[in-house]
Amino acid sequence: MGVTQTHLFTAEQNELAQMAKAIAHPARIAILQHLVKTRSCINGDLVMEIGLAQATISQHLRELKDAGLIQGSIEGTRVNYCINPEKWTLLKALFQDFFESYDTCCGSNC
Amino acid sequence: MGVTQTHLFTAEQNELAQMAKAIAHPARIAILQHLVKTRSCINGDLVMEIGLAQATISQHLRELKDAGLIQGSIEGTRVNYCINPEKWTLLKALFQDFFESYDTCCGSNC
DNA sequence: CCTTTGTATCGTAATATTGCAATGAATAAT
DNA sequence: ATTATTCATTGCAATATTACGATACAAAGG
Numbered sequence: 001m002g003v004t005q006t007h008l009f010t011a012e013q014n015e016l017a018q019m020a021k022a023i024a025h026p027a028r029i030a031i032l033q034h035l036v037k038t039r040s041c042i043n044g045d046l047v048m049e050i051g052l053a054q055a056t057i058s059q060h061l062r063e064l065k066d067a068g069l070i071q072g073s074i075e076g077t078r079v080n081y082c083i084n085p086e087k088w089t090l091l092k093a094l095f096q097d098f099f100e101s102y103d104t105c106c107g108s109n110c
Numbered sequence: 111m112g113v114t115q116t117h118l119f120t121a122e123q124n125e126l127a128q129m130a131k132a133i134a135h136p137a138r139i140a141i142l143q144h145l146v147k148t149r150s151c152i153n154g155d156l157v158m159e160i161g162l163a164q165a166t167i168s169q170h171l172r173e174l175k176d177a178g179l180i181q182g183s184i185e186g187t188r189v190n191y192c193i194n195p196e197k198w199t200l201l202k203a204l205f206q207d208f209f210e211s212y213d214t215c216c217g218s219n220c
Numbered sequence: 221c222c223t224t225t226g227t228a229t230c231g232t233a234a235t236a237t238t239g240c241a242a243t244g245a246a247t248a249a250t
Numbered sequence: 251a252t253t254a255t256t257c258a259t260t261g262c263a264a265t266a267t268t269a270c271g272a273t274a275c276a277a278a279g280g
Contacts, residue, residue: 001269002234008161009136013143017136024131025238026119029208033123036212041220044257051118053240058258060238073220077247077256085214092209098139099202102146104195110151110183111239112265135268154226163270168228170268187226187277 016098019091022067027052027060032083035070041082043072126208129201132177137162137170142193145180151192153182 006014023029030050034042046061047054061081064070068087072079116124133139140160144152156171157164171191174180178197182189 001232002236002267004135004137004236004268005162006136009140013136013139017134017139020130020139021134024127024134025114026116026123026127027114027238029123029127029130030119033211039219052115052238054257055241055259056239062258071218071220074246074257077254079257080220082218082220083212085212085218088209088212089214095205095209099198099205101143102193102195102198104199108181108192108195109149110181110190110192111263112237114238114266137268162268164227165229165271166269169270172228184227184277187224189227 016094019067019094022064022069025060027057028064031057031060031064032069035081035083039082041073041080043079043081046081126204129177129204132174132179135170137167138174141167141170141174142179145191145193149192151183151190153188153190 009017023032027050031046034046034049044054044057047057050057052060061070061072065072068084069091070081071084072081074080119127133142137160141156144156144159152159154164154167157167160167162170171180171182175182178194179201180191181194182191184190
């Protein structure tokens, strides 16, 4: 118990859930929004921007990287992070398809 | 420690994160998709549809209800669940805005 | 009234997440 | 060479999530 039973679900359902989980933290959303805004692939001044400890930010960055949403490139002692455009486009479509599968025109049924 | 520090973030960031968390489980996605498909507000034959225990499904339903994504109406001993169209539309817009904030036309910066 | 049916809730176990101090590793600056 | 800067990793504590058996509860049917 305590572990998600992924074998019960389709690959699409698991994928969407996993991507949602990657976004399911305000710090990770803040990081993504900062990367979107600056575009210039800012690194650990996310620690300044957001009020969390350096280790915590680093951990969130790793989760976003593991999810494929961002990528980092080493530049001296710094690491520049930026959004992965391909994955972003893919995610956008994934969520769009999910939300558009329901037609809201006729209201609730209960 | 172990608790998300929501005070560091904006209401929008927390809202988006919370909604993402509501979707961040394949069982909850499967439930939503089933409600989308059947429209007819099926209840605990979600237990049959999905392979999880009744208590587990009930718990996921409560989370979706707490998030405002679904609503249930009692009908005898049964409870008919269906999607909350207003919230659904709201969520759709929330995610859409988030994903569209990034312009992928120029590729990655690192 | 008693039984059946459909759900919700409680209690509990296993696992995952969140956060940070401390430490390590690698480059840059002096 | 030594020190400073930047980031990742480790180890740990607190809390949250996931799953299910057992139980409780309410409405229907006998």
